[in-house]
Amino acid sequence: MTDPTALPPPSGPPVALPPPPGMATGEQWQRLSVRMLFVHPVRIAGSLMIPLLIAFFGFGRRDEGFGPNLPFVAAAGLAVLAFGVLPWLTTYYRLTTSKIQVKRGLLNTTVLTAPLDRVRSVDLESSVLHRVLGLSKVSVGTGVDDTRIELDSLTVPQAQELQDFLRKRSRSAGEGRPPPELGEESAGDTTYPADSGRPEQDLARIDWSWLRYAPFSLSSLVIVAGIGGVLSQFMRDVPTEDVGVVQDGYEWFMSQSLVLLVAAGAVLVLIGWLLLSTLNYVVQWWNLRLTRMPEGTLRLSRGLFTTRSTTVEEAKIRGVVLSEAFVLRWVRGAELSTLSTGVGSGGQTKVLPPCPRTVAIDVGHTVLEEEGSLTMRLQPHGYYAWRRLHVQGQIGPVFFGLVSIVPTLLLDLPWWLPLAIWAVFAALAVPVAQEAYRNLGHGLTEEHVISGHGALMRQREVLERGGIIGWVVRQTIFQRRLGLATLVATTAAGPESVTIDDVPYDVALAVAREATPHLFADLP
Incomplete structure (x- = not known):
């Protein structure tokens, strides 16, 4: 940048x-x-x-x-x-x-x-009541900590x-x-x-065709499951015995086959998941507009009932994070956040909701003022990194297999049950570890350091070289035996670090030297 x-x-x-x-x-x-x-x-x-x-x-x-x-x-x-x-x-x-x-x-x-x-962010927020009264809440952040000065309410x-x-x-x-x-x-x-x-520039506006990405969120499924549990508890206390039609319908439903019950439950969960996730998307991201202002800030405004206007000073943006949950990758969607100094939640500000991956990449490159950082092929970390990920992936299956031995002995279950449990989880762990290695890597451009990682949640973190204030090289006893290391770029932005996992030790040192030669100027 x-x-x-x-x-x-x-x-x-x-x-x-x-x-x-x-x-x-x-x-x-x-x-x-x-x-x-x-x-x-x-x-x-x-x-x-x-x-x-x-x-x-x-x-x-x-x-x-x-x-x-x-x-x-x-x-x-x-x-x-x-x-x-x-x-x-x-x-x-x-x-x-x-x-x-x-x-x-x-x-x-x-x-x-x-x-x-020292003001780093000035955000506006208006609930429905605020908007009716012509008021707004102002939150001022300095980037020192999470403390913010709030003025509630100004006209x-x-x-x-x-x-x-x-x-x-x-x-x-x-x-x-x-x-x-x-x-x-x-x-x-x-x-x-x-x-x-530089004229005012719209980087992104809400496109309601993006609603097709709303259901691909696991958090919505969890909420639906929780609501279903509450409703099931509530329905048990409803006096249906006095209503003949309801009682007869309930008895007929419960008398059907297990397959029918499971299918009906799955359909209800799916409908609830679709409705809730879509409604939540509309409420949060209504009238989304991401704008680059002439004075050098990004302004994000959104919200249906509670409107929010968030500003991020471009001089404090040190990078971006492209996030792709595994269900979102099915439909080629992604989310985009900025890494900033003292702005947003933990230094991250989500600027794009689930949307087409191409849109997130284009906006990310515009914010970074450099093309290719979010699309370039990353350097793989080699055989030992691949082996380490697969070994780590098998720890969970072994644990579940050993734990299942106790109920097998106490309940006199078939002797082969622990082996079956281990085999199922071990088989599932193989493609997960393979996906984690496929996403693992690092890269360098003229302006940025890039880190890729994750299996179920794939992320690519792009950090400005000028935002790096130091490096940390960590090695566990197992990494030392394999000649691997974890390279951490420390920064004042975002979560204050960007990590490159399981990189060969000599490569880690070379990356640090090439990315920030001024930090190594006095070293041999």
């Missing part, structure tokens, strides 16, 4: 960068929007809805009706109102020339501070202006220009270029 300091100077007419309208400046503290008084009481009431309903219908005797419960419900309602108003009364924020601060708390006061030139214009202001303020500091001063709207050193000479 191109070093941002090496970019040509921004062009275009300078524009004044005043503080967002309505935002506090200087040493003045200011409260959030008064519309917030409608948000927190509703949110608290929603979280306590089930306990309140249980208390309302559960207390008292049936012959007394619901009258005795009304005082309790009224008291609970007043408590909800009080706790909903308290955050607005005890939360303040302010912008100074160098930092943004949020103060909250009544008895124990907490003040969170973020230097403006939508204030939130958008604050997002643009903080992003441009951080960008100007990163490029060495004098930062804009709050409260100074005139010319001078408080200006910021209208653009960097």
